[in-house]
Amino acid sequence: MPLDLDFSPANGYGADHLPMAVIREAHGVAGRVVTRIDDTVIDLARLAEMGVDLGFDIADNSGTHVDVLHADNLNALLAKGHEAMANLRGRLGEIITNSFGAKRYASALRPLATVEFMLPIAIKNYVDFYSSLQHATNLGRLFRxxxxxxxxxxxxLPIGYHGRSSTVAVSDTPVGRPSGLRLIEGRPVFGPSLRLDIEAEVGFVIGKDSxxxxxxxxxxxxxxxxxxxxxxxxxARDIQGFEYQPLGPFLGKxxxxxxxxxxxxxxxxARARTKPVTQDPIPAEYLLDPDPWSLDIELAIELNGTVISRPPFASTYWTPGQQLAHQTVNGANVCIGDLFASGTISGERSDQFGSLIELTSGGVQPLSLPDQTSRVFLEDGDAVTIRASAPSLAGGRLSMGEVRGIVVGPSQ
Structure with missing residues (x-):
């Protein structure tokens, strides 16, 4: 029986969004590129198998004719460029609007709850920035x-560091509590982190080599x-606090x-573009944008099902365009699949802070939760979900894919 696509776009996954993901083949390790409408997953690889015109050539750009929709990641699809993506989105919009409920497409539809997701991109390089003025100020007040x-x-300049791409994982990957050296009563002691924290961020994926x-x-x-x-x-704030001077983040991240x-x-x-924060002093010429912009993305952090903060991305001081310009101003190149992240996003109000170290004033003011428990940092079994929404092309709001994780105890 075919799935019904009389969907409600109220959940943020309408035909004007069409996010991309990769799901694992049943009983195998290969992947398939998919999109979604409401809580229905649309298997783009299956549509191609059925001979459906998706508006672009599904062979990769290398001339080897590898199908970009039967893939373990989105890199080859992203490499097709913005024109191919626009054509794909336009064609999918036509199919969904006109005839997607027809029985002929039933084999390409899957309930969201039945699929297993893979890491959506093969990440060669990962850069993390420190772009929120409020977050940097909050931590500076705690540390200095x-x-x-x-x-x-x-x-x-947008301060940043090169992170470890091999430990970037897809949502729902268990969070093993890391171990390292921490200062306990003034001396370094090895053991599991006691100050495990979150950082709510927005990441940007490169689709073109430089x-x-x-x-x-x-x-x-x-x-x-x-x-x-x-x-x-x-x-891991305690591991990070002992190791980060003078070279910065390492095992704590x-x-x-x-x-x-x-x-x-x-x-x-496109409709989420908004005016950015005013910068003072005026930055160096390579960081100037003739048409400055940020993105109106509203995040929500849930701890064990309770929203504890709502950070606004538009409050970040350094914009995504400036972050990209800065990481390449010395001649460093970017590669398809590279990821760069905003750094922790924190607004001016205490209910807009993007990390527990800020929300608990360095661990001295516990958060009270509805189940009568409290938290300063994460405990084993805690579940964290970060969600976000933004203005959509149709005039409502789209929902970005959430990122979840459960702390499972010390890693071995």
Missing amino acids: PEGDPLTPNWRH QLGSRIGTREFFDYVAGVVLVNDWS SFLTSISAWLTPIEAL
Whole structure:
């Protein structure tokens, strides 16, 4: 019996969104590229098998005629470029609007709850930024209570670091509590982190290679970025606090970064563009954008089913275009599938902070939860979900794919 696609776009997955993901083949390891309408997954690989015209050549760009829809990741599809993605989205919109309920398409439809997701992109390089003024200020006040909360360089460039791409994992990957050296009563002690934290972020996925030695300007952002994912950059604050001087994040960050299974195409966020934060002082010329913009993305952090914060992405000081320009200004190249993330997003109000270390004032003011428990940092068994929405092309709001994780105890 065919699935009914009389869907309600109220959940943020209408025909104007059409996010992309990769699901695992039944009884196998190969992947298939899919999209979704409401809670129905549409198998694009199956549509191609049925001879449905999807508006673009499904062979990859290398000339080897590898089908980009029968793939373990989205990289080859993203490499087809924005024109192919626009054609695919347009054709899918026509099919869904006109005839997708017909029996002939039933074999391409699957209930959302029945599929297993794979990591949507093969990530060669991962960069994490520190772009929220409020977050940087909050942490500066905690770490340097007697001094300026911002370091002297903070307002002049988007601070970032190169993370570990091999530990970026798809949503619902268990979160093993990392171990390392922590200061206990003034001396370093090895053991599991006691200050395991979350970081609510937005990530941007590269869909076009650049040349080593070249720069990408702020106005070229949409030439290179294919889509957006949600990110939880799990952090062990005690391990990080002991190790990070003078070189910065290492083991306190590299154990796991979770991203959503669904990639929202950048085309779907055209109506989410909004005016960015005013920057003072005026940044260096390579960071200037003749048409400055940010994105109106509203995040929500849930801890064990309770919303504990609602960070606004539009409040970030450094924009995605500036982040991309900065990471290539020295001639570093980007590759298809590269991921760069915003860093923790925090608004001005305490109910807009994007990490527990901020929400609990460094672990001294516990959060009270509806089940009569409290938290300063994450405990084993805790479940964290980050969701987000943004203005959609049709005038409502789209829902970005959530990113979830459950703390399962010390990693072995």
